[in-house]
Amino acid sequence: MLKVEGVEKSFGEFMAVNGAHLTVGKGELVAVIGPNGAGKTTLFNLITGQLKPDRGRIAFRGEEIASIPPYEICKRGIARSFQIVNIFPRLTVFGNVQVAVISQQRKSNTLFHPAQGMAVEETNRILESLGLIDKAWNTAGSLSHGDQRILEIAIALGNDPKLLVLDEPTAGMSPEETSATMGLIKGLAEERGLTILFCEHDMDVVFSIARSIMVMHQGRTLIQGKPQQVRENEEVMRAYLGEE
Amino acid sequence: MRMMNWRSHWPLMAIFIVLLILPPIIPRFYTYIIALMFVTGLLAMSLNIVVGHGGLFQFHHAAFYGASAYTFALILTKTSLPLWIGFIAAPIVAAVIGLVIGLFCVRLTRLYFGMLQISLGSLIWVIVFRWYDFTGGDDGIHGIPMPPFLSSLTSSYYFIFIVMAICLAVIYLIFKSPFGTTLLAIRDNPQRCEAVGINVRRHQLAAIVIATFFAGMAGVLFVVLERSVFPDLLFWVLSLEIFIMCLLGGWFTFLGPFLGAAIIVSLRTFVGVYTEYWTLILGIILILLIFFLPEGVMGFLLEKFGSQVLKPGERGIE
Numbered sequence: 021m022l023k024v025e026g027v028e029k030s031f032g033e034f035m036a037v038n039g040a041h042l043t044v045g046k047g048e049l050v051a052v053i054g055p056n057g058a059g060k061t062t063l064f065n066l067i068t069g070q071l072k073p074d075r076g077r078i079a080f081r082g083e084e085i086a087s088i089p090p091y092e093i094c095k096r097g098i099a100r101s102f103q104i105v106n107i108f109p110r111l112t113v114f115g116n117v118q119v120a121v122i123s124q125q126r127k128s129n130t131l132f133h134p135a136q137g138m139a140v141e142e143t144n145r146i147l148e149s150l151g152l153i154d155k156a157w158n159t160a161g162s163l164s165h166g167d168q169r170i171l172e173i174a175i176a177l178g179n180d181p182k183l184l185v186l187d188e189p190t191a192g193m194s195p196e197e198t199s200a201t202m203g204l205i206k207g208l209a210e211e212r213g214l215t216i217l218f219c220e221h222d223m224d225v226v227f228s229i230a231r232s233i234m235v236m237h238q239g240r241t242l243i244q245g246k247p248q249q250v251r252e253n254e255e256v257m258r259a260y261l262g263e264e
Numbered sequence: 265m266r267m268m269n270w271r272s273h274w275p276l277m278a279i280f281i282v283l284l285i286l287p288p289i290i291p292r293f294y295t296y297i298i299a300l301m302f303v304t305g306l307l308a309m310s311l312n313i314v315v316g317h318g319g320l321f322q323f324h325h326a327a328f329y330g331a332s333a334y335t336f337a338l339i340l341t342k343t344s345l346p347l348w349i350g351f352i353a354a355p356i357v358a359a360v361i362g363l364v365i366g367l368f369c370v371r372l373t374r375l376y377f378g379m380l381q382i383s384l385g386s387l388i389w390v391i392v393f394r395w396y397d398f399t400g401g402d403d404g405i406h407g408i409p410m411p412p413f414l415s416s417l418t419s420s421y422y423f424i425f426i427v428m429a430i431c432l433a434v435i436y437l438i439f440k441s442p443f444g445t446t447l448l449a450i451r452d453n454p455q456r457c458e459a460v461g462i463n464v465r466r467h468q469l470a471a472i473v474i475a476t477f478f479a480g481m482a483g484v485l486f487v488v489l490e491r492s493v494f495p496d497l498l499f500w501v502l503s504l505e506i507f508i509m510c511l512l513g514g515w516f517t518f519l520g521p522f523l524g525a526a527i528i529v530s531l532r533t534f535v536g537v538y539t540e541y542w543t544l545i546l547g548i549i550l551i552l553l554i555f556f557l558p559e560g561v562m563g564f565l566l567e568k569f570g571s572q573v574l575k576p577g578e579r580g581i582e
Contacts (some may be wrong), residue, residue, distance in 0.1 A: 068459060094461035102459075108452035110516075111445075119449040120460040128462055129470070130444040132437050135445040179460055 021046045021215055022067070022098075022183055027076030029062055036062040038239035041078070042216050044232075049209050050227045052219040054236035055259065060219045061103055063236070064187045066237075067217075068100045069093040080183070094156075099181035103170035103188045113152055116160050116171055118143045120178025127247030146177045149211075150204065166197050173205070184208075186218035198222055202229060203236065207249075227251070235259065283425060287418045296489070296534055300422045301526045302428045303485045308509040308521035309435055310478035315507070316515030317439060318471045319451030320369075321378030324385025325506055327365075328476040330498025331388055332358035332483030337405045337493045338398075347411055354360065355480030362476025363469070370465045370472070373454075386500060393495045404494030414488055424485045431481050435520060438474065447471055508546070512553060514560020523562050 024042040028035065036058040044050045052060050065071040067078060069090035078086040085093050099120075108116050122128055122140035147153040150170050154165060160171060169189060176184055189205065190198040202225045209216050220226050226233060227247045234244040237259040243250060250256055277317060287295045311325040332354040339350035340555045365384045392399045399405070414420050415514045438444050448469060451540050487493060496502065513524025528546070535542040557564045 070455070070459070089463075090458040091461045094459060100459055102456070106453060106456045106459075108449045108456065110452050111448060115445065115449075119446055119457070119462075122446065124462045127442045128467065130442045132441060134437075134440045135442045136440065138442060175456070175460060208341045251354045 023079045025077045048208045048231045050217050050232045051230035052234045053123045058236040059239040098181035099176040099179035100185035101176045105168045107160045114156040117174050117178045120175050124179045150174050183215045287421050299424050301529045302424050305522035306428045306523040307482035308525040309508050310475050312510045312521040313475040319460050321379040323382040324503045326502035327385035327388045327498045328358040328479040329483040331478030333487050333493045336484045336487045337408050340408050354484050355477050358480025359473050359477040363473050366469045366472035370468045389498045406492040408491045514563035517562040520560050520562030
């Protein structure tokens, strides 16, 4: 479904991503791991179009997407959440998701039809499945950090994506919240048949739910494989534990 | 829409009716001042489409107001076209200029947008100011002929009132539409909007065109009221004043800018009688406002009295 080949991106002298390879098959739950600064977030930004790669290919469902703007990529079926909470703080929780659903229905430019009654069913369904329905009329900015993180995912689901890209969905969460959230994500993947690409720091979580794991180190892909293969790989051990 | 809305809107209905019956019973001067408030209010409301709702620093909004007023004036004085053609053409000219300037500006963000916008807007002022043969330069154009049905102040008042009310209703519909909600989302977080599939620049550009069109409507109404145009209509000082109206009234509310416009017009009229330095009073009011009412006068009123009548879901957009 998604194929990243030899992608490179530098900021000035610094090579943030220096040869990344990644394959995501339909219906898979794929994790990207790596130490801080390995280039995971940059890679995600390249995939969803916030950044343009200097070199390399990114293909989604057989089409090259490396040079098209983020809103086009989203329309082709990739939605994402951000590592740092990235919501619409002055809108309600409902409004946050509704904007995405309206965009998905290609109605963002409708001028003379009240938005109030639009996309209500879909929006409520998403809020319900993520447990945010009770807070639907709260201002998004007033939610707790954990709830804002869930709202991140809810907005992404509003686009009814084929591929969901989650950049550290549990950043800043407590261990209990983390496992609850990952359970939620796993449930979503099964229930909606979603393909999910995510990165995550908690190794226990990653190894327990991911079908395939890609390891990044200093901007480079070390390996992509089944959890078992990754666990036994010497290069990965060295990257995590340091040389010798 | 619903009974609840009728209840929450009764103060508006009352004001509407009062404004309808006022002209015959108050002195001419006050009729004129209220009509001027309508025109300025519509202008401020049009700016707020892009500022309060779009989060764009449209610093030189008066350029479009003035451009439309001049277009209308020129059509009436230099051509024999009927009034209604000028009436439609002038706001469209404003919107087209808005589109062209907007095309350049939406490529930039935040303050850079504002800087470019103020420069390009000032260009229009320079053209009008310098082109004596065509625009009358700093003399402007005076004694613009009006048809009989707009001959008296009272009839102009009603005409302005009706057109303004229609414009406000349309702006309200736009705010409540998916287009408006999406615009709010862009104001809050443009990056996130791109990630949910919204073409942010095109959306902002559309908002600018709509805003400049309504600024153009205000420009036309100004000519109906004053029968003259002058370069100050598109000078940057006026743009600053409109910006302050939005801030003063509350740019996160629907009618806030209108209230702000009414306050500024009254200040200029009634304080201006006593002292040339009425802007000094305005300055003091603004400082107090920033400290005590950061959401503007209307924002304050709604917070104080509006919470019972508005559903929680409606807050932030009303």
